[in-house]
Amino acid sequence: MKSWKTKQGSEIFKVLDRRSNAYLICCENVNLLVDSGMELDFQYLQSNISTLLPNQRNTGYLILTHSHYDHCQNAFAIQKLEGCKIIMSENESEYAKNGYTPLPDGTYPLTRLISWIGVKLRPKWVEYVPFIPDILVTDELNLAGYGLPIRLIHTQGHSKGSISILVDNEIAIVGDALFGVFRNSVFPPFADDIAGMINSWGKLLDTGCQTFLPGHGNEITRILLQKEYDKFSPRQ
């Protein structure tokens, strides 16, 4: 299982690497799961977490980078099973209560078509079991108040309530604000607000984080993000 460790000693494990990624942050004796994956990956996710934490089943928090179905379809089940607190953006909390988040726009002609068809048909598989989040993030939430070296910042653009999780201000888990599937590109195939998303890339660079862990694909270096930001930012 792929993992990262910050200089301060916080560990991050990639506990799901299928249709979407999920990460487990272990620090200060607290385990925080970031994203929950798709329903069909539930058993795989659970077995990876059990392997990692054989003696302590407890996941204290489930943080959702955003509420698209491929990231939150297991949120209700995990909340029920673990009794954990769900943290997400206030901007998408109403979607969570309804079990449906509108699909994002495509950023390429092909993905625009896919999105258009998806919005028209609204297939059952883009829905999820509704859940009630416990803690809502507006602009920023510093978990130092909970004794954790973690800060959540609003990085909207892919969706209106996308958030990123900064661990020891060194590694950022960014959901779909960045895409790690294509070589030499971080541009997601779907986003509601491209200009807002690129602005969020600048915000992520401003944190000083060195490594960015996306919701799909592999880790992204600061060098690549800076290169992409310089290419797409209107200020350049």
Ligand SMILES: [Zn+2]
């Ligand atoms: Zn998404």
